[in-house]
Amino acid sequence: MPEATQTRHEHHGRYPQAASVEDFRRNLARVRARMDAACRRAGRDPAGVRLLPVSKTKPEQSLRLAHAAGCDLLGENKVQEAAAKWQAMQDLGDLRWSLIGHLQTNKAKLAARFASEFQALDSLRVAEALERRLQIEGRGLDVYVQVNTSGEASKYGLAPEQVAAHLHALKAYPALRVRGLMTLAVFSAQAQRVRQCFIQLRELRDRLRQDAPAGVGLEELSMGMSGDFEIAIEEGATVVRVGQAIFGARPLPDSHYWPHADTQATS
Numbered sequence: 001m002p003e004a005t006q007t008r009h010e011h012h013g014r015y016p017q018a019a020s021v022e023d024f025r026r027n028l029a030r031v032r033a034r035m036d037a038a039c040r041r042a043g044r045d046p047a048g049v050r051l052l053p054v055s056k057t058k059p060e061q062s063l064r065l066a067h068a069a070g071c072d073l074l075g076e077n078k079v080q081e082a083a084a085k086w087q088a089m090q091d092l093g094d095l096r097w098s099l100i101g102h103l104q105t106n107k108a109k110l111a112a113r114f115a116s117e118f119q120a121l122d123s124l125r126v127a128e129a130l131e132r133r134l135q136i137e138g139r140g141l142d143v144y145v146q147v148n149t150s151g152e153a154s155k156y157g158l159a160p161e162q163v164a165a166h167l168h169a170l171k172a173y174p175a176l177r178v179r180g181l182m183t184l185a186v187f188s189a190q191a192q193r194v195r196q197c198f199i200q201l202r203e204l205r206d207r208l209r210q211d212a213p214a215g216v217g218l219e220e221l222s223m224g225m226s227g228d229f230e231i232a233i234e235e236g237a238t239v240v241r242v243g244q245a246i247f248g249a250r251p252l253p254d255s256h257y258w259p260h261a262d263t264q265a266t267s
């Protein structure tokens with residue numbers, strides 16, 4: 001694997017705001033070009049990596065421009081914000097929603113109404129609450145189990161050694177279609193530390209796949225964001241979640257979304 005690829009955290013919080021469909025088209029093309037280049041370095045087929053645009057904190061108007069530029073699945077990390085946007089954009093019939101942030105049990109009912117995908121499953125209580133509501137709604141949901149690969153107490157997700165038992169327990173919830181694993185790497189400009197998180201997720205997936213329960217899919221690895229998706233692709237990501245490089249910088253520091261995130265790390 002290429003070892004020289006660096007993080008791009010130096011752009012963090014500095015991407016210009018996308019304000020037109022053209023801006024979104026250009027940003028999407030740039031991100032895809034970087035994804036394709038990472039695939040080439042790793043000898044991978046670019047068709048094997050999906051780009052999930054992340055629209056959290058961005059206003060409805062901005063999401064509409066992204067949709068006009070071709071985004072039909074958007075990632076949001078807070079269910080109430082996502083639900084409000086879903087309701088406001090019912091006129092866009094093909095727009096679907098991916099929830100990528102921690103979900104509280106009491107919000108499962110809301111999530112089950114509209115989400116197509118949930119990438120941050122980390123407790124059986126949430127799984128059970130989702131299953132119950134999905135059964136009532138007559139819906140299914142693609143899910144990713146979130147794993148804490150950085151060892152940081154501030155990050156959500158299961159410890160790697162808890163994942164096998166968790167996957168076996170998920171057999172009891174047929175409305176949840178397990179697709180794979182998701183992680184957030186350590187936020188660091190030290191590319192080797194970031195890469196180590198991604199390697200850990202891939203190796204865990206490879207081990208678990210050997211005796212995964214029937215019906216539990218482990219094809220997908222959701223890892224990598226604006227500052228580190230190239231490294232994630234080099235290490236096997238099949239989904240990258242990219243916000244700022246497409247939409248522009250967010251107004252608030254990451255500590256607002258992930259308590260205690262180290263946003264000071266630069267070089």
Ligand SMILES: *Cc1c(COP(=O)(O)O)cnc(C)c1O
Nearest residue numbers: 054077100225226241242243244
């Ligand atoms: C916000 C967020 C992202 C995208 O981060 P960017 O820096 O905007 O690319 C990815 N994953 C999760 C879980 C997020 O909350």
